Amino acid sequence: MGCVSSKQFKRAEEYEDSSTLAKETTFSVNEVEALRVLYKKISYSIFKDGLIHKEEFQLALFRNSNKKNLFADRIFDLFDLKRNGVIEFGEFVRSLNIFHPDTPMAEKIAFAFRLYDLRGTGFIKHEELKEMVLAILNESELILSDDAVEQIVDQTFKQADTNNDGKIDYEEWKAFASKNPGLLKNMTLPYLKDITMVFPSFVLNSGASDDEL
Amino acid sequence: MEGRGKILMERYEMGRLLGKGTFGKVHYARNLESNSSVAIKMMDKDRVLKVGLSEQIRREITTMRMVAHKNIVELHEVMATRNKIYFVMEYAKGGELFDKIEKSGKLTEATAHKYFQQLISAVDYCHSRGVYHRDLKPENLLLDEDGNLKVSDFGLSALSGSKGQDGLLHTTCGTPAYVAPEVISKTGYDGAKSDIWSCGVVLFVLVAGYLPFQGPNLMEMYRKIQHGDFRCPSWFSHKLKKLLYKILDPNPSRRISIQKIKEATWFRKGPEGPRIVKEKITCENATTNAAPTLPVRRKKIAHDDVKPLAVTNLNAFEIISFSSGFDLSGLFIEKECRKEARFTSDKPASAIISKIEDVAKMLNLRVRKKDNGVFKIQGRKEGRNGVLQFDTEIFEITPLHHLVEMKQTSGDALEYQKLFEEHIRPALKDIVWAWHGDDQQQKE
Numbered sequence: 001m002g003c004v005s006s007k008q009f010k011r012a013e014e015y016e017d018s019s020t021l022a023k024e025t026t027f028s029v030n031e032v033e034a035l036r037v038l039y040k041k042i043s044y045s046i047f048k049d050g051l052i053h054k055e056e057f058q059l060a061l062f063r064n065s066n067k068k069n070l071f072a073d074r075i076f077d078l079f080d081l082k083r084n085g086v087i088e089f090g091e092f093v094r095s096l097n098i099f100h101p102d103t104p105m106a107e108k109i110a111f112a113f114r115l116y117d118l119r120g121t122g123f124i125k126h127e128e129l130k131e132m133v134l135a136i137l138n139e140s141e142l143i144l145s146d147d148a149v150e151q152i153v154d155q156t157f158k159q160a161d162t163n164n165d166g167k168i169d170y171e172e173w174k175a176f177a178s179k180n181p182g183l184l185k186n187m188t189l190p191y192l193k194d195i196t197m198v199f200p201s202f203v204l205n206s207g208a209s210d211d212e213l
Numbered sequence: 214m215e216g217r218g219k220i221l222m223e224r225y226e227m228g229r230l231l232g233k234g235t236f237g238k239v240h241y242a243r244n245l246e247s248n249s250s251v252a253i254k255m256m257d258k259d260r261v262l263k264v265g266l267s268e269q270i271r272r273e274i275t276t277m278r279m280v281a282h283k284n285i286v287e288l289h290e291v292m293a294t295r296n297k298i299y300f301v302m303e304y305a306k307g308g309e310l311f312d313k314i315e316k317s318g319k320l321t322e323a324t325a326h327k328y329f330q331q332l333i334s335a336v337d338y339c340h341s342r343g344v345y346h347r348d349l350k351p352e353n354l355l356l357d358e359d360g361n362l363k364v365s366d367f368g369l370s371a372l373s374g375s376k377g378q379d380g381l382l383h384t385t386c387g388t389p390a391y392v393a394p395e396v397i398s399k400t401g402y403d404g405a406k407s408d409i410w411s412c413g414v415v416l417f418v419l420v421a422g423y424l425p426f427q428g429p430n431l432m433e434m435y436r437k438i439q440h441g442d443f444r445c446p447s448w449f450s451h452k453l454k455k456l457l458y459k460i461l462d463p464n465p466s467r468r469i470s471i472q473k474i475k476e477a478t479w480f481r482k483g484p485e486g487p488r489i490v491k492e493k494i495t496c497e498n499a500t501t502n503a504a505p506t507l508p509v510r511r512k513k514i515a516h517d518d519v520k521p522l523a524v525t526n527l528n529a530f531e532i533i534s535f536s537s538g539f540d541l542s543g544l545f546i547e548k549e550c551r552k553e554a555r556f557t558s559d560k561p562a563s564a565i566i567s568k569i570e571d572v573a574k575m576l577n578l579r580v581r582k583k584d585n586g587v588f589k590i591q592g593r594k595e596g597r598n599g600v601l602q603f604d605t606e607i608f609e610i611t612p613l614h615h616l617v618e619m620k621q622t623s624g625d626a627l628e629y630q631k632l633f634e635e636h637i638r639p640a641l642k643d644i645v646w647a648w649h650g651d652d653q654q655q656k657e
Contacts, residue, residue, distance in 0.1 A: 028222055030292045038544065061543045071538030099541060116530070132533045139536055140557045140616075141647040148611050156529035176530075183530040191545035196291040198545055200274035204258070204267050206293035208222075 015039075016090040018207065025097035029208045030196055032093055037199035039089050052087040070135040074115050099189040108187035109177045113170055123167035129153050220245070222292050225253060225301065232352070237297075241304065250304040251289060258296050270298065276344055277367065282598045284335035286355065286365040305363045307356025311418075319422030322450060322484035328354075329416050330480065331362035336408055337471045338597045339367055341627060345404025349411035350391045351418075390414065390424050394439045394463045406465040409474070413460030420453065421446050425461065439463055452479040524562045524609045525586045532610060537650050553620040554633065555649040556641070557610075565607055565615055565644050572640040576632070589622075598625040601632065 018032040027035065042060045043052045057076050059065040079087045079095040087095075097103060098111045114120075118128045130153045137144055144152075160168050160176040168176070177184055191198070219227050221242065228241035237256040244251055261270055277288040277300075292299040310328060314320060320328075332354070339346065346353070346367050355363045393410035395402040417425040425443035428434040437443065441463035445454045456479045459469040474480055533539075535555065542551070558565055573580045573590050581589040592601035601624035608616040619637070621629045638648075 028224065028292075030222065033293075042544070061541065062537070063543070069536065069538035071533070071536040073538070075538065075541070096541075116533075129529055133529050136533050136536045139538075140649065142557050142559075142610070142614055144611065144614060148614075152529050152532065152610070159528065160530075180528065180531070183528065183534050186534045186536075186539040189541055189545070191542055194278070195545070197274055197278040197288060200291050201271045203270065203274075203291060203293035203298045204262075206295060208292075208294040210294045210296050 021090060021093045025093060026100045026102045027093065027097060030202065030206060033202035033206055034195040034199040035093055035096065036089065037202050039092050052092065057087065069139065070132065078114055096192065099187060100192045101188050101190055108184050109174055112177065112184060112187055113173045123169055124173065125167045126153060126157060129156065225251065250306065252302045252304045254300040254302065256298045258298055261298065279342055280339050280344055280367050282335055282338045284331045284362050284364060285367050286363045305355030306358040307360060309351060310354040310356055310362065311351035314419065314422055320419050322420055322453060325416065325419035326483035328362050328419060332364065332412055332415065333471065333474055335364045336412060338625065340405050340471060341597060346408050347404055349408055349415065354415065389438065390426060395465050397435060397438060403465055406468050409460060409468060409471060413457060417457060420449060450484050453484065456480065524607045527608045527610055535616060552626065553618060555616060555618045557646045558615045558617060558644045559613060559646045560644045561613060562607055562609065562615060565617060568641065568644045569605055572637060575640065576636055592624065596625050596628045599623055601629055603629065
């Protein structure tokens, strides 16, 4: 076991190259470097192994490492592209890229679908939607009757599930999300445009080349 | 010219040289994507590191970002390569304020009054956040394309030290023309008080067209500054003179505070010209002769505003999207800095609406409704950074369950936080079921 963790440690230190990540995403090299400052901060907050664990992610989001939240769990699982229980730096940058204000809506729509497809079946099912509604109501300390919850879910299914088969497929989701842009507002983080100023210490050890000037 | 026409970081096309500072040059540049103009300050990393300013530079970027005010040059982005550091800043199209004086000699009191109000607004805002300029001088006072003042280099005390093109009104080679006496004597000083002194010198120069403290040599100038030895020209109004003597008091503990400057007659009203007197008369006429019509008219406008407010209906996915688990902003900002707050309510929409209107009335705020179910709520006075404004939107989950979102849209963030925490939040308690994100962890 010790062997595994030291191996992980080593790999984490060799972060993916900033210019590669910049080419693949909306971020510039400097912005990737600024994200690395953030990544380091989070990934050394509890386990100090240079990888983001779920507790560290929760700590960063809620200032509390024990706070359980269905949606934060979903986000963590989707960020963890390799599904090895931790978010690596490359995964962190590529995933946050979806939340960039300049990222095309289609990518945000696709990401949201995977987020809500809780069991990964390729559909958002009635009971999944209900589970999520119950989770947010619980989070908001709102107690609604089961009928009221059913009604909210049914109402939405009536609008989204156009072929009436009791589940929302990807095509239906695309159509529904395009018609209701309000439901994607949590897929955009305006702060991502300011990261060079939020994590400015990258300027001292930037590896960007001076070729341009 | 070096660097001109080149593309920086695939984002900016470099243009002409705007100025030179101790650590590097400032260039005009164009954002290739948005086509907007910016000013880029370039610094050699070597030189910054050599003088041990690495920690300072990090702090100063954070400070510059913090002081977002309509009269302060905004920092857009920071960039760096192995050898250089770049600050991408707002470009002040109108150039230096003092070029205006060099061309036209001096400004009218009314014009100077406008710039001074803007200068004090910027300085007051920064001081409220514990940020002091420490180097207010002509080169740092710029104008935007609408002729509004933009103060540059706030929070950049260690990095500025610029060598401007020498001119009559420019700080010539370390001439302390704008520097407070306690700064010159290096006795340790209060950043707020020394900034106020510099503002006084600027005000004097704007209206006089020359410096208040001058001498055949540096020693003589020092002496005059130490004694606050200056004379106002005859064309200065009485009220302006009175204010200037209070600002240019060599004793920092006796020197007027920003708060008192803001209360001074000249600051509030400016010079009394015939134009203002005339306005007063028409205003009086309006209240005496046309008094009955005025309230009626007002009522009518108010009536137009009172449309039945359509509450936004939420579908299940929209309800879900309000989860704090989706809100990744916590990675980037402190919770206290958030501009929005949400609460759930188990009251009908009509009860929520009338409560919000009552609270606004109690706090003397103006309420406007928009068609899409948003209340725009506004302060009635200028704050530290313009008029406070926030939007309140009511979403329906069921007819008896609502979600209300309040979001600041303009004005000073600190003023809003205070108003919200001390007044709005407690006043709404009757209709609030639970505030979002409000649990034990906040009390930690």
